Each structure stands twice: as structure tokens, then as C-alpha cells.
Amino acid sequence: MSRCSSSGLALMLWAAMAAAVCGCGRPDTAPRVVVYSSVDEPVARPVLEAFQSKTGIRVVLVTDAEAAKTVGLAARLEAERNNPQADVYWGNEPFHTINLARNGVLAEYASPAAADIPAKYKDSAGRWASCGLRLRVIGLAAGGEAARACAAVKGVADLARPELRGRTGMARPSAGTTGGHVAALYVAMGEAAARRLLESLRDNGIRLLGGNSQVVRYIAEGQLWAGLTDNDDVLNARRRGWKVEMMMPDQEGPGTLAVPTTVAMVAGCRRSENARRLIDYLLSAETEKRLVDAGFAHCSVRVEPRGVRLMSVDYNAVVAKLPYAVADALRILEGRR
Incomplete structure (x- = not known):
């Protein structure tokens, strides 16, 4: 074997060993979706695990501390606008979600799971919808x-x-x-x-x-x-x-x-098809029932609650104020x- 051939072989062996150590050259091809969520983690995680088991799509959940939960995640989404890391935002309230939509951080997606959700609990442009009050x-x-x-x-x-x-x-x-x-x-x-x-x-x-x-x-x-x-x-x-x-x-x-939870797709997200599938699941009546059964949501957005009179409020007007x-x-x- 010539000296050049020996050197070439050594270089190839070194590159293969380096790739094995650092994982380079082996991109993660498993389907996944990244969700930023201000829904309480003990409530959110079982829902997302059920979606993962049902679809085979791995869910990466990112949360924040209570005092800064929604505010912190909204600020992070704003900061990442030109290089989004999240695919889905699952908020525990509508106020910051509406602001994110107005600022172009959220994408339009009219989920079929939101068809029976009243208009007051979803964005007219399809940038977010609610599930659970x-x-x-x-x-x-x-x-x-x-x-x-x-x-x-x-x-x-x-x-x-x-x-x-x-x-x-x-x-x-x-x-x-x-x-x-x-x-x-x-x-x-x-x-x-x-x-x-x-x-x-x-x-x-x-x-x-x-x-x-x-x-x-x-x-x-x-x-x-x-x-x-x-x-x-x-x-x-x-x-x-x-x-x-x-x-x-x-x-x-x-x-x-009433404070509805909200679900939205992040504009420019990397895994839009997986994001749509997760959004459909989070907006389903099945997931809403889980939120109510867990005590996180008090009632459904799909029917008027019994025994409680809700404040008549325009959430867009609230966000403006x-x-x-x-x-x-x-x-x-x-x-x-």
C-alpha cells in the first residue's frame, strides 16, 4: 500500500471515529415537534405523551417558571421570530397569544378540530383557537x-x-x-x-x-x-x-x-406538518375533556357553562388595554x- 493510500485510509478512519463520538453526520430523522407551553407541566405532559404514543411523533416540551411563565415564553417567541425554535405554542391564556398573532409571530392554520369552537374563542384569521375555559x-x-x-x-x-x-x-x-x-x-x-x-x-x-x-x-x-x-x-x-x-x-x-387556553402554530416553524397534527389533537374535544377532568380547565369552550355567569368581554379589546x-x-x- 502506498504512503498516500495509507494516509487517506487513516484520515477516513479518524473521520469515522470522530463522527461516532460526536454524532456528526447522523442527523435526527425521527419525526418530532417542539411545543412551548405555559399550561401547567403536570397537566400538559400526559396530554403530549398521549399524542406521542398515538402518532409516533416525539414531542419536545419547553416550559417556564410560574411567575414568568406566559410572559417569558411570549418574549422568547418574539426574540426567536427570525429563527423560530418552536413549532407550536400552547398558552394558558389568550392575552399574550393575541399579541403574538398581531406581531406576526403566529401562522394561520384553520384546524378542522376548531370547527365547532365558538367564534369568540378563536382568531378570525385562524392564527389561534381555544380549548378549555x-x-x-x-x-x-x-x-x-x-x-x-x-x-x-x-x-x-x-x-x-x-x-x-x-x-x-x-x-x-x-x-x-x-x-x-x-x-x-x-x-x-x-x-x-x-x-x-x-x-x-x-x-x-x-x-x-x-x-x-x-x-x-x-x-x-x-x-x-x-x-x-x-x-x-x-x-x-x-x-x-x-x-x-x-x-x-x-x-x-x-x-x-373566563380565561381560555390557546393553541397556535409558530410562523416559519421547521416542522409545520407535525405542528398541524399536534394542533388538531390539542384542540380536540378529547383533549379538552382531559383538561377539565384534570381540573385545569373549569369547563368546555364548546358549550355555555352551567351555574356560572361569565363576564362579557372582547379579548381583543382587553389586549389593547x-x-x-x-x-x-x-x-x-x-x-x-
């Missing part, structure tokens, strides 16, 4: 003096009652569903009335916490007697054996705010001028 609720202490003090609470304004002074809480409006709730109140009540409401809560010593689950934990521990949160946070607390009651606020006023309402609410609640 969560509710903004008031968590209440159970038993003793705290329960007696909460007996008259029927709505958000009652959290300013003197017997609850210093004993109420809410998540900071800058993150999660609380910001959408505040903006919805600005839309439903008008700015002046919403400001007066927030001022009364501030003057009664409402505490601003890091997330909805923390509000419920403080109620269970006796640090708070009542607070604004989401239905799933109360149900999760009950599963842990915590004593927390739940009520649907403002049934005699503007109504209880969101930045201003959140900034104004923080200024008021933090006592800034």
Missing part, C-alpha cells in the same frame, strides 16, 4: 374566624371590606392571568371605576405576591383569608389536602372572567404617584 376565582379560607370574615365576599370589591384588612392577596399584575384580569376590569367597568376598585384594595392592605399558587398557599397557611387566583390553583391545593374554598366572583356584577392597565394597576397597588 379556566376561570378567575376568589380563594377563601375555610373554617373559624377567617371563614366568618369571608362570609360576605361575593365579588372582587368585597376584598376591600374592613374585616379583611391586611388579609387579602393577589399575584402581581405584571405576570400571568392577573394582568389580563385587571385589563378586563378596565374594559368592563371603565377606567375610573377600575381605578377606584384598585385604590380600595390597596387602602385595605392587599398583598402582591409572586403568583396565583402562592396566593392559595398563603390562604391555606392562614397568612391570608381571601385572594384572587385561578380555579386550577384552588383545585390543586385541595388535592394536597389544603383547606381552601373557591367562589365565582361578581355573579351579580360584571360576571366571572393590557399594557396601560397593568402599568396603571401596579402604580396604584404599589402606592406610587
Whole structure:
């Protein structure tokens, strides 16, 4: 064998060994789909695993911490707009989803699974649709003096009652569903009335916490007697054996705010066909039932709920008001001028 042949063979052997070590030259050809999700991971993961088992498409799930969950994932999608890493966005609320659609981050896809979803719970251009309604609720202490003090609470304004002074809480409006709730109140009540409401809560010593689950934990521990949160946070607390009651606020006023989960395809995603299949699955009645059975969603988007009157709200109008309402609410609640 010549010296050149020996050198060539050695080079080929070295390249083969390097490829074996680093995995180069063997691209991952298995079908997969990447989903960014602010749905609670213990709820989202079994749904995605069921899709994976059914289709053979591997699902890569990316989540974030509660305090920055939706806000953080939305910011990440915006930052990756020119080089999208996600294929599907599965949000726990509609507010940031609508903003992402307006900013061109989401693609049009009219899923056949969304055909029976009412128009108010999906984008007219097909850039997102909803599956499962969560509710903004008031968590209440159970038993003793705290329960007696909460007996008259029927709505958000009652959290300013003197017997609850210093004993109420809410998540900071800058993150999660609380910001959408505040903006919805600005839309439903008008700015002046919403400001007066927030001022009364501030003057009664409402505490601003890091997330909805923390509000419920403080109620269970006796640090708070009542607070604004989401239905799933109360149900999760009950599963842990915590004593927390739940009520649907403002049934005699503007109504209880419904917060639909949302599903969308990321514009320019790398695996669009797999994304469509996952979206169809997430928007199906089968998946919606799983969300309700898990206690994450309170009811279906496909039928009007029984026993609760929902706030009549235009989610697009809420999103338009969101930045201003959140900034104004923080200024008021933090006592800034």
C-alpha cells in the first residue's frame, strides 16, 4: 500500500471515529415537534405523551417558571421570530397569544378540530383557537374566624371590606392571568371605576405576591383569608389536602372572567406538518375533556357553562388595554404617584 493510500485510509478512519463520538453526520430523522407551553407541566405532559404514543411523533416540551411563565415564553417567541425554535405554542391564556398573532409571530392554520369552537374563542384569521375555559376565582379560607370574615365576599370589591384588612392577596399584575384580569376590569367597568376598585384594595392592605399558587398557599397557611387566583390553583391545593374554598366572583356584577387556553402554530416553524397534527389533537374535544377532568380547565369552550355567569368581554379589546392597565394597576397597588 502506498504512503498516500495509507494516509487517506487513516484520515477516513479518524473521520469515522470522530463522527461516532460526536454524532456528526447522523442527523435526527425521527419525526418530532417542539411545543412551548405555559399550561401547567403536570397537566400538559400526559396530554403530549398521549399524542406521542398515538402518532409516533416525539414531542419536545419547553416550559417556564410560574411567575414568568406566559410572559417569558411570549418574549422568547418574539426574540426567536427570525429563527423560530418552536413549532407550536400552547398558552394558558389568550392575552399574550393575541399579541403574538398581531406581531406576526403566529401562522394561520384553520384546524378542522376548531370547527365547532365558538367564534369568540378563536382568531378570525385562524392564527389561534381555544380549548378549555379556566376561570378567575376568589380563594377563601375555610373554617373559624377567617371563614366568618369571608362570609360576605361575593365579588372582587368585597376584598376591600374592613374585616379583611391586611388579609387579602393577589399575584402581581405584571405576570400571568392577573394582568389580563385587571385589563378586563378596565374594559368592563371603565377606567375610573377600575381605578377606584384598585385604590380600595390597596387602602385595605392587599398583598402582591409572586403568583396565583402562592396566593392559595398563603390562604391555606392562614397568612391570608381571601385572594384572587385561578380555579386550577384552588383545585390543586385541595388535592394536597389544603383547606381552601373557591367562589365565582361578581355573579351579580360584571360576571366571572373566563380565561381560555390557546393553541397556535409558530410562523416559519421547521416542522409545520407535525405542528398541524399536534394542533388538531390539542384542540380536540378529547383533549379538552382531559383538561377539565384534570381540573385545569373549569369547563368546555364548546358549550355555555352551567351555574356560572361569565363576564362579557372582547379579548381583543382587553389586549389593547393590557399594557396601560397593568402599568396603571401596579402604580396604584404599589402606592406610587
